[in-house]
Amino acid sequence: MGLRKYKNINRFLVDKRVERFAGNIEYGKTVLDVGAGSARYRNFFRNNQYITIDIGLEQKSNKGIDIVADILDMPLNSSSIDYMMCVEVLEHIPDGNLLLKELSRVLISNGKLLLTVPLCFGEHMEPHDYYRYTQYSMKDMFEANGFRVLSMEKRGGYFTLLSFLVGHLPDQIERARNIPALLRKLFKGLLRWPFTYFLAPILIKLDRFDEKKSFTLGYFYEVQKID
Numbered sequence: 001m002g003l004r005k006y007k008n009i010n011r012f013l014v015d016k017r018v019e020r021f022a023g024n025i026e027y028g029k030t031v032l033d034v035g036a037g038s039a040r041y042r043n044f045f046r047n048n049q050y051i052t053i054d055i056g057l058e059q060k061s062n063k064g065i066d067i068v069a070d071i072l073d074m075p076l077n078s079s080s081i082d083y084m085m086c087v088e089v090l091e092h093i094p095d096g097n098l099l100l101k102e103l104s105r106v107l108i109s110n111g112k113l114l115l116t117v118p119l120c121f122g123e124h125m126e127p128h129d130y131y132r133y134t135q136y137s138m139k140d141m142f143e144a145n146g147f148r149v150l151s152m153e154k155r156g157g158y159f160t161l162l163s164f165l166v167g168h169l170p171d172q173i174e175r176a177r178n179i180p181a182l183l184r185k186l187f188k189g190l191l192r193w194p195f196t197y198f199l200a201p202i203l204i205k206l207d208r209f210d211e212k213k214s215f216t217l218g219y220f221y222e223v224q225k226i227d
Contacts, residue, residue, distance in 0.1 A: 006167045006200040010217050013155050014116055017220045018087060019044050021114040029082040034071050034103065035089030039064035048083075058125055072098050076106045085114040088218075092128045100145035107225045113147065118218040120161050135219060147223040155220065156204075157213030163203035164217060167196045 005012035022044035025031060031045050036052035038059050053067040053074060062068050069075050072093070084107055086099070093099045103113060117138065123129045133141075135152060142149055156163075170191040174184045 003197045003201070006163065006196050006204075007171075009160065009164050009167060009200065009204065010118075010121070010155065013160075013217070014087060014220075015041075017116065017153070018085065018114065021085060021222070022048075025083055030080075031083045031085070032076075032081045032106065034074075034084060034086040034099075035092070036065065036087075039066075041085075041087075051081075057128060072102055074102060074106055078105050079108045081106050081111065082108055083112050083114075087114070087116050088118060090115065090117050090133065091131050092125055094130055096131065096133070097141055097145060100141055100147070104146040104225055109225060109227050111225050112150070113221075113223050113225070115221045115223065116155075116218060117221075119155075119216050121217060133219075138219065138221060142221070142223050146225055146227075148226050149221060149223050151220075151222045153220040154213045155217040157207050157210035158215040159203045159205075159207040159210055161215050161217055163200040163207075166203060167200040169195045 018041050022031075022041070025045070025048055027047045028049065030049040030051065033039065033041060033050065033052045034054075036054050039050075039052045042050055042052070042064070051066050052064060053069055053071055053076075054062075054065045055070055056062045056065060056068055067075065071089070084103055086103065090096045090099060107113060117133050119132050119134065121132070135154075138152075139149060170188040173179070173191060174188045176184060179187070
């Protein structure tokens, strides 16, 4: 990965957390990826029965989706899945409690769920982007829907957030349609090294000085269904 991770440090951190989750799952267990999109994580679960479910709003085709269905009403039996993950999906649901209730229904007793949500992050997948959840609202929602929080990790602090924004600066320039296309391309190339590959890594190293991390890209939750 090298320096390329700084082009999207947020995606890099999410991918690493999913990879760690996958590494702790026993051979042959069922894993349901809820809101999986094009199933970018399939290779992480080659030793498991990996199933993807999505309604297909984000991508142009349903390629990679095993079950095309509404994730608020999944065509799956209750207590039928060993592990679940729901990566950057909850903010796109008008009522997050309905999704957590459905995840709890399908997951086996004591089954584990990896759920990630953004916090300091721009609007995306418009117009289906509704909420940003703090750690306090997430705790209440998990407990209200039959889950026990096993771990909560912040996705970096203030300087990681700055690194993400700085690393994206060349790409934002490219999106500025009021600048001629040739200039956008030139500026993107000129700015990539000083901003994405030089300044962004320095900012990441400064993150250790932010102990509270109240400014964070988002949260990683590992929770367990309880009866």
